[in-house]
Amino acid sequence: MKAIVKKKRTRGMEFVEVPAPRVGLKDVLIKVKVASICGTDVHIFDWTRWAQHRFLPPRIIGHEFVGNVIKIGDEVTQVKIGDRVSAESHLTCGYCYQCNNGYSEVCKNFKLLGVDHDGTFAEFLVLPEHVLWKNDSHIPDEWATIQEPFGNAVDTVLAEDVSAKTVLILGAGPIGLFATGIAKACGASLIIISDPNDYRLAIGKKMGAHSIINPRKQDVVQTALEVTRDSGIDVVLEFSGNNQALNQGLKAITPGGRISILGIYERRVHIDLNKDVIFKKIRIYGITGRKIFSTWYKTSRFLSSGLVDPSPVITHQFSLKDYEKGMKLMKDGRCGKVILKM
Numbered sequence: 569m570k571a572i573v574k575k576k577r578t579r580g581m582e583f584v585e586v587p588a589p590r591v592g593l594k595d596v597l598i599k600v601k602v603a604s605i606c607g608t609d610v611h612i613f614d615w616t617r618w619a620q621h622r623f624l625p626p627r628i629i630g631h632e633f634v635g636n637v638i639k640i641g642d643e644v645t646q647v648k649i650g651d652r653v654s655a656e657s658h659l660t661c662g663y664c665y666q667c668n669n670g671y672s673e674v675c676k677n678f679k680l681l682g683v684d685h686d687g688t689f690a691e692f693l694v695l696p697e698h699v700l701w702k703n704d705s706h707i708p709d710e711w712a713t714i715q716e717p718f719g720n721a722v723d724t725v726l727a728e729d730v731s732a733k734t735v736l737i738l739g740a741g742p743i744g745l746f747a748t749g750i751a752k753a754c755g756a757s758l759i760i761i762s763d764p765n766d767y768r769l770a771i772g773k774k775m776g777a778h779s780i781i782n783p784r785k786q787d788v789v790q791t792a793l794e795v796t797r798d799s800g801i802d803v804v805l806e807f808s809g810n811n812q813a814l815n816q817g818l819k820a821i822t823p824g825g826r827i828s829i830l831g832i833y834e835r836r837v838h839i840d841l842n843k844d845v846i847f848k849k850i851r852i853y854g855i856t857g858r859k860i861f862s863t864w865y866k867t868s869r870f871l872s873s874g875l876v877d878p879s880p881v882i883t884h885q886f887s888l889k890d891y892e893k894g895m896k897l898m899k900d901g902r903c904g905k906v907i908l909k910m
């Protein structure tokens with residue numbers, strides 16, 4: 569089969585022919601239809617510091633996808649041949665303290681698809697049945713593939729209620745843009761989105777933001793205070809992974825408000841804990857992965873019901889062999905979500 573393999577501990581990847589994977593007793597063989605590129609894949613392509621410490625070549629990359637089940641192991645009971653599936657990218661162990669206590673998104677032994685287990689940028693993929701998600705037939709393939717990052721956005725937005733609240737979204741990458749649509753669907757009364765990338769801010773408008781801010785041209789905190797008549801923002805959602813943006817969020821938030829943080833920071837962050845957190849009595853939520861599978865149900869319903877239309881975020885499509893074009897667009901930020909068709 570054809571696959572995109574990270575072979576060497578240097579920049580780049582290879583589009584090559586590799587043997588199709590073997591199916592174990594509890595495994596399922598999937599023919600991938602559509603996959604999508606995540607920032608993690610770009611880190612692995614570029615061989616950044618994170619990738620050098622985390623990734624062991626050779627490995628097929630990618631963790632977002634939709635495909636059809638074409639073969640099942642003898643002990644598989646929950647899926648059948650022909651099912652159209654996507655998957656939770658955290659391959660959880662199912663027996664650690666976290667898995668046993670309803671926190672499998674922070675499973676102690678999880679393996680990450682496309683990092684610790686051969687990934688989705690291939691014609692075929694093998695996964696254990698317990699991580700599979702059967703797709704709603706109303707969701708097109710181009711949307712089904714983005715459910716994994718959409719789920720990140722769902723948990724970040726819905727860590728608490730947002731209805732009739734004022735929301736500041738920091739970072740208009742694909743996940744911040746999905747969050748914009750979700751906050752809108754959940755009845756946020758005002759949504760402001762901040763990003764230095766004007767191309768992405770324009771998509772933010774289409775996703776329902778009332779107001780867009782380019783932090784290189786405008787003062788984020790001052791604007792947030794102005795539009796809330798000095799009250800400050802009820803809900804800050806951090807998707808930039810930028811320390812300066814995080815501090816803007818902490819300054820803009822109203823005392824007693826909450827911030828949910830999904831963004832991942834390259835370095836240790838600096839914040840004024842006394843002034844901006846403790847004396848403001850704000851609630852901070854660290855968000856990682858998705859609730860398995862409660863977030864997948866919410867994601868599926870947001871998309872199948874029409875509550876959120878993610879199509880403005882899905883800006884580019886390429887065939888698998890042209891993946892490098894997608895990687896380049898992602899690096900330049902001249903895109904929303906890039907999908908790859910087999």
Ligand code: NAD
Pocket residue numbers: 606607720738739740741742743744762763764765768783807808809810812813830831832833855856857901
């Ligand atoms: P992305 O890199 O595509 O988007 C980040 C955006 O932040 C970019 O558009 C960038 O222009 C913008 N940005 C940079 N500096 C900014 C600033 N000062 N103010 C406002 N915006 C700024 O990432 P994504 O795929 O949308 O993911 C969002 C974040 O969530 C990333 O940091 C990613 O690493 C992280 N992430 C975390 C998890 C998790 O489980 N915790 C999962 C997926 C992604």
Ligand code: ZN
Pocket residue numbers: 660661662663664665666667672675676677678
């Ligand atoms: Zn576990």
